[in-house]
Amino acid sequence: MKLLLQTLTLAGCIAMPVSAQAEIITLKLYAIGIKAGTITINAAEKGNSYAINGRVTPSALLKVIKEIGFTGSASGKVKNGAYQSKKYAGHLNTGNRQSIVKMHWKGRTPVVDSYQPSRAKRPYDIAPSKQVGTKDLLTAGYATFKSRPIDKLCNTTHDMFDGRRRSKITLGKPVIKGSIATCAGSYKRIAGFSPHDMQKRVNFPFTIHYVQQNDGTYRFNDFSADATFGKIRAIRK
Numbered sequence: 001m002k003l004l005l006q007t008l009t010l011a012g013c014i015a016m017p018v019s020a021q022a023e024i025i026t027l028k029l030y031a032i033g034i035k036a037g038t039i040t041i042n043a044a045e046k047g048n049s050y051a052i053n054g055r056v057t058p059s060a061l062l063k064v065i066k067e068i069g070f071t072g073s074a075s076g077k078v079k080n081g082a083y084q085s086k087k088y089a090g091h092l093n094t095g096n097r098q099s100i101v102k103m104h105w106k107g108r109t110p111v112v113d114s115y116q117p118s119r120a121k122r123p124y125d126i127a128p129s130k131q132v133g134t135k136d137l138l139t140a141g142y143a144t145f146k147s148r149p150i151d152k153l154c155n156t157t158h159d160m161f162d163g164r165r166r167s168k169i170t171l172g173k174p175v176i177k178g179s180i181a182t183c184a185g186s187y188k189r190i191a192g193f194s195p196h197d198m199q200k201r202v203n204f205p206f207t208i209h210y211v212q213q214n215d216g217t218y219r220f221n222d223f224s225a226d227a228t229f230g231k232i233r234a235i236r237k
Contacts, residue, residue: 051073183210
């Protein structure tokens with residue numbers, strides 16, 4: 001279930017003027033062939049700034065099995081087409097644990113304002129001050145899912161930090177066939193995860209498809225990924 005929610009690396013109203021460039025991304029999420037829920041990302045950009053709200057809402061069936069969900073918001077700057085996190089707040093429920101996180105970035109270094117519930121330090125914990133150049137998971141998800149021209153599609157990496165754990169999304173060069181662009185990628189656990197999680201699995205490959213629009217840009221259509229419990233898939237509504 002953790003990767004299902006972390007797919008936002010692969011999830012309200014935006015406090016920006018209507019004139020801002022906006023994109024609403026709504027995905028139907030399936031796990032092992034069963035509808036698991038909905039991912040919604042509402043994002044707006046104006047000038048060199050962006051703001052995002054994201055939500056993962058479980059299906060009625062999944063709620064019976066396990067109560068999971070996510071709500072979050074992020075904002076930051078856009079520099080040379082790259083997204084730099086400045087603020088992030090998120091409430092995550094994996095079914096096994098809950099976390100409420102607030103962070104801000106000083107320059108390109110994350111600062112954890114609060115992480116609840118608190119706990120004693122563990123040997124595998126990592127220092128936020130050492131996670132320079134990382135972004136929050138919601139920003140990385142939006143940067144992956146947003147519509148783009150072909151020369152800015154995929155072929156990049158996103159180093160992420162959620163307040164305790166560091167991970168990375170890697171996207172290869174797009175392969176074009178007709179109006180479809182296919183990008184192979186992977187989600188990788190880097191540091192801050194428990195030894196049990198690292199031993200169980202580190203790399204999670206995925207595939208994304210984008211469809212060319214009339215204006216020439218490529219719009220996210222669907223992705224499929226490997227999780228510890230099987231295949232997951234998301235299709236844009």
